[in-house]
Amino acid sequence: MHFSILHRTRYSYSCPVFQEPHILRMRPRCDATQQLLNHELQIQPTPAGLSEWRDGEGNDVALVWFDGLINQMELTVRSEVKTLRADPFDFIYTEPGVQTLPARYAEPLGAVLKSCLAGPGAAPVRDVADDLLAVCNRDTSCFLSALSIWLYERCEVVIREEGDPLPAEVTLREKRGSCRDLAVAFNAVCRAVGLATRFVSGYQAGDAEQERRYLHAWSEVYLPGGGWRGYDPAHGLAVADKHVALAASYLPSEAAPVQGTFRGTSATASMKVELLIETGE
Numbered sequence: 001m002h003f004s005i006l007h008r009t010r011y012s013y014s015c016p017v018f019q020e021p022h023i024l025r026m027r028p029r030c031d032a033t034q035q036l037l038n039h040e041l042q043i044q045p046t047p048a049g050l051s052e053w054r055d056g057e058g059n060d061v062a063l064v065w066f067d068g069l070i071n072q073m074e075l076t077v078r079s080e081v082k083t084l085r086a087d088p089f090d091f092i093y094t095e096p097g098v099q100t101l102p103a104r105y106a107e108p109l110g111a112v113l114k115s116c117l118a119g120p121g122a123a124p125v126r127d128v129a130d131d132l133l134a135v136c137n138r139d140t141s142c143f144l145s146a147l148s149i150w151l152y153e154r155c156e157v158v159i160r161e162e163g164d165p166l167p168a169e170v171t172l173r174e175k176r177g178s179c180r181d182l183a184v185a186f187n188a189v190c191r192a193v194g195l196a197t198r199f200v201s202g203y204q205a206g207d208a209e210q211e212r213r214y215l216h217a218w219s220e221v222y223l224p225g226g227g228w229r230g231y232d233p234a235h236g237l238a239v240a241d242k243h244v245a246l247a248a249s250y251l252p253s254e255a256a257p258v259q260g261t262f263r264g265t266s267a268t269a270s271m272k273v274e275l276l277i278e279t280g281e
């Protein structure tokens with residue numbers, strides 16, 4: 001699938017402020033699952049400096065900094081991406097220890113994935129994990145699909161443009177949350193059965209008739225033989241070619257497209273986002 005994306009974010013301040021250095025994760029991933037055909041980043045006002053690199057989790061990032069006081073910052077990104085994976089299940093497991101649950105990653109892979117693993121989790125997380133383990137007879141592929149569908153069917157999806165993701169326990173208890181809340185809940189349940197997961201930010205094809213588009217969030221699970229495989233609990237499906245990933249991290253904050261702060265006495269800020277997505281074959 002071919003994506004043409006315009007993503008514009010404007011920050012306005014109630015009075016002139018000093019803008020601290022900002023980290024931008026707005027360049028779409030380029031790998032075996034998606035090809036970046038074109039990418040353009042425009043920043044107003046013109047920053048004093050810009051440095052680009054690949055971070056410790058493999059994300060392409062840009063650091064921008066400014067001189068003097070500013071009243072507004074606008075980030076405009078235009079990207080063209082071709083997604084390549086039509087079948088999300090086009091792999092075989094190469095480690096039997098992960099094909100059934102609880103998962104056991106062989107070394108040295110287990111050490112590499114340590115940051116993406118966690119303990120058993122609180123009661124709501126453990127309860128969901130135990131129920132789905134029984135339903136799926138501990139089969140990993142069944143568990144992942146069933147968990148994605150369970151969250152989609154049991155939880156109301158809401159739009160919440162600002163704020164950190166809610167803890168998994170809160171989302172599971174209240175049965176509602178934004179896409180990033182559901183991704184955090186998905187990750188927590190997976191980690192409770194030994195699966196390494198990470199949080200992904202990016203775009204989703206959605207409905208062409210939508211009046212407004214939003215950034216999207218989902219999860220990736222590391223499956224030996226398949227690598228990082230995406231699951232989108234806000235839509236109840238395994239990720240194929242209708243998603244474009246920007247960044248991924250075991251911590252949601254480290255996958256945020258824009259990360260930074262400002263300094264100004266009594267200053268307040270407002271944010272306006274414009275996102276246009278066109279898709280085609």
